[in-house]
Amino acid sequence: MKKNQLISNSINAVNKAVNILSNEELTVIGFYHDSLSKPTIEIxxxxxxxxxxxxxxxxxxxxxxxxxxxxxxxxxxxxxxxxCDISRLH
Incomplete structure (x- = not known):
């Protein structure tokens, strides 16, 4: 698969995932992707x-x-x- 197609497919996957997350009332704060791994979305x-x-x-x-x-x-x-892992504060 050509890299452009891979990136295009990833952008489409991110777009759909962001819409699902928005419907779940989760806030997206960023995303990143390279051609070697799955797109990563931070919430x-x-x-x-x-x-x-x-x-x-x-x-x-x-x-x-x-x-x-x-x-x-x-x-x-x-x-x-x-x-924050408050269990580690003790």
């Missing part, structure tokens, strides 16, 4: 993210300082967020 942390974790639809993939980072897949895109 603001929202209480729904905790529900996705509890339901097994999302997972935490990194802890850094007092923050933890979660992710799930949507429409072929990686959706990520950062949240």
């Amino acid at each position: 603001e942390h929202h209480p729904k993210c905790n529900k996705y974790i509890d339901a097994g639809q999302a997972t935490y993939y990194r802890h850094e300082g007092y923050h933890r980072f979660g992710q799930f897949e949507l429409n072929g895109c990686r959706i990520i967020w950062r949240e």
Whole structure:
């Protein structure tokens, strides 16, 4: 597949994912993509993210300082967020 087509397909996937996230009242704060990986969309942390974790639809993939980072897949895109991990404050 030509790189232009790959990028075009990724842009379409991001657009659809952003629309779905908007309908879920989740706020997109950025996205990035390279030709080697899935498009990644960053959202603001929202209480729904905790529900996705509890339901097994999302997972935490990194802890850094007092923050933890979660992710799930949507429409072929990686959706990520950062949240304060208050359990590490004690």
